[in-house]
Amino acid sequence: MSGEPQAPEERPVGGTEYSWCKAVPTGTGTTVLALLLSKPPEISSIQTALHNLQNSHPILRSKLHFNTTTRTFSYLIPPTPHLQIQPFDLSSTARILQSLHTPNDNDDDDDDHHHYSITPFHLILEHEINQNTWRDPDQPSYADEDVFFASLYTLSEAQWALTLRLHTSACDRTAAVSLLKELLTLVVNGGEGEETEFGDKGEVNLGIEELIPAGKANKPFWARGVDMLGYSLNSLRTATLDFRDVESPRNTQVVTLQMSSDDTQKLLAGCKSREIKLCAVLAAAGLIAAYTSKHLPDHQREKYAVVTLTDCRSILDPALCSHHLGFYHSAITNTHDIYAEENLWELAKRCYMSFTNAKNSNKHFTDMSDLNFLMVKAIENPGLTPSSSLRTAVISVFEDPVIDDSDGIHQQLGLEDYVGCASVHGVGPSIGIFDTIRNGGLRCACVYPSPLHSREQMQELIDHMRRILVDACNQLESES
Numbered sequence: 001m002s003g004e005p006q007a008p009e010e011r012p013v014g015g016t017e018y019s020w021c022k023a024v025p026t027g028t029g030t031t032v033l034a035l036l037l038s039k040p041p042e043i044s045s046i047q048t049a050l051h052n053l054q055n056s057h058p059i060l061r062s063k064l065h066f067n068t069t070t071r072t073f074s075y076l077i078p079p080t081p082h083l084q085i086q087p088f089d090l091s092s093t094a095r096i097l098q099s100l101h102t103p104n105d106n107d108d109d110d111d112d113h114h115h116y117s118i119t120p121f122h123l124i125l126e127h128e129i130n131q132n133t134w135r136d137p138d139q140p141s142y143a144d145e146d147v148f149f150a151s152l153y154t155l156s157e158a159q160w161a162l163t164l165r166l167h168t169s170a171c172d173r174t175a176a177v178s179l180l181k182e183l184l185t186l187v188v189n190g191g192e193g194e195e196t197e198f199g200d201k202g203e204v205n206l207g208i209e210e211l212i213p214a215g216k217a218n219k220p221f222w223a224r225g226v227d228m229l230g231y232s233l234n235s236l237r238t239a240t241l242d243f244r245d246v247e248s249p250r251n252t253q254v255v256t257l258q259m260s261s262d263d264t265q266k267l268l269a270g271c272k273s274r275e276i277k278l279c280a281v282l283a284a285a286g287l288i289a290a291y292t293s294k295h296l297p298d299h300q301r302e303k304y305a306v307v308t309l310t311d312c313r314s315i316l317d318p319a320l321c322s323h324h325l326g327f328y329h330s331a332i333t334n335t336h337d338i339y340a341e342e343n344l345w346e347l348a349k350r351c352y353m354s355f356t357n358a359k360n361s362n363k364h365f366t367d368m369s370d371l372n373f374l375m376v377k378a379i380e381n382p383g384l385t386p387s388s389s390l391r392t393a394v395i396s397v398f399e400d401p402v403i404d405d406s407d408g409i410h411q412q413l414g415l416e417d418y419v420g421c422a423s424v425h426g427v428g429p430s431i432g433i434f435d436t437i438r439n440g441g442l443r444c445a446c447v448y449p450s451p452l453h454s455r456e457q458m459q460e461l462i463d464h465m466r467r468i469l470v471d472a473c474n475q476l477e478s479e480s
């Protein structure tokens with residue numbers, strides 16, 4: 001083959017990847033990792049590191065291609081990396097930040113009850129999450145597009161934001177965490193490193209549908225119809241949070257939920273003693289806060305949908321590890337009737353039981369194609385959802401949090417902070433929780449569609465969630 005120019009490899013997208021190809025142009029599934037740096041980053045060594053990552057994980061150097069004849073998407077994978085970091089100097093970053101201060105945010109600042117300190121780093125995170133370069137193939141501006149972008153913003157003389165932006169079909173949350181770890185390791189070594197100690201070994205992995213263990217996805221034809229009907233009637237017609245503005249174009253905003261490591265450890269101990277996972281108690285606190293925010297008469301119950309995203313890598317055939325990049329999550333939707341005066345731990349137990357029951361009957365495999373189908377249907381017919389809001393659930397959580405204890409390497413790099421999350425203003429939940437336990441403390445990026453929901457509304461709701469969680473820890477302490 002020597003001497004011949006190598007043609008790009010091509011890999012058709014699978015079913016779940018296809019639904020992301022449809023969802024991302026509408027505003028759901030732009031994944032962003034934003035790193036706040038306090039040491040001047042060496043752009044050339046970061047670029048080398050990113051090229052190394054593109055070599056070891058070919059999906060990262062792919063372009064999403066749409067064949068107009070067959071009307072199918074595929075990843076076109078060129079033989080060599082080509083990513084260029086887009087740099088923004090002090091003045092161009094300042095111009096962007098200036099443009100992000102909407103009159104709305106200024107109104108919020110004047111509000112006596114709520115003083116939000118939205119840092120420049122946070123604004124850049126929101127700016128990146130709303131950079132949507134991916135178009136629907138039916139739009140005239142459609143062109144094949146990379147799945148991976150990187151930018152470096154100069155926030156001040158002493159602060160920089162490095163952002164990685166990825167198409168979620170190529171990079172789920174687990175993949176983003178691995179990417180961050182691999183990147184930091186490479187940067188510490190000046191951009192160089194053993195190329196593929198991890199993961200993909202220069203290959204593109206198959207789509208999740210092709211890795212479902214034999215027999216696990218089969219479902220009798222009649223059950224399909226019944227479930228589909230159940231899904232469309234139940235999850236698309238469940239109660240929602242109050243909407244603030246259903247007309248204006250939407251973008252994604254982020255509110256942070258943070259707990260001290262003391263409180264977090266108590267919360268985790270409370271989960272452990274009840275044999276439930278953190279995701280259930282986060283979902284329960286979210287449901288109680290959502291119900292409370294509606295100020296309903298005491299006797300009125302509401303039915304809410306919760307989506308739990310579960311990473312299937314370890315249960316696929318063959319099993320994958322976290323360094324295998326791609327999208328390997330599956331969603332399980334459960335609905336819950338919520339009453340006034342819910343007890344957090346009891347509700348959390350109910351959430352966890354219904355999730356594990358669904359998982360034990362393999363719903364994360366059997367319902368995957370139905371949920372993908374429903375997601376695409378909702379995108380095509382927003383009127384299926386209340387007020388065309390495209391909300392399919394009130395809250396989404398991940399089954400397991402990201403755990404990060406790597407303080408040392410962070411100090412070495414001047415990594416002050418980082419956030420990873422994805423956009424939700426297309427089809428999705430009202431609140432998407434991206435939880436991390438960093439050096440023992442809970443840190444959640446909570447994403448929501450704006451102005452469907454306002455920053456003030458979400459800040460209040462997340463503050464309430466936090467109080468519910470902290471109160472539950474302290475109640476636990478007084479019990480023992």
Ligand SMILES: *[C@@H]1O[C@H](CO)[C@@H](O)[C@H](O)[C@H]1NC(C)=O
Nearest residue numbers: 065066067068069070071072
């Ligand atoms: C579209 O797919 C057809 C059938 O596989 C192929 O012959 C054709 O070359 C493709 N076109 C493009 C532009 O990729």
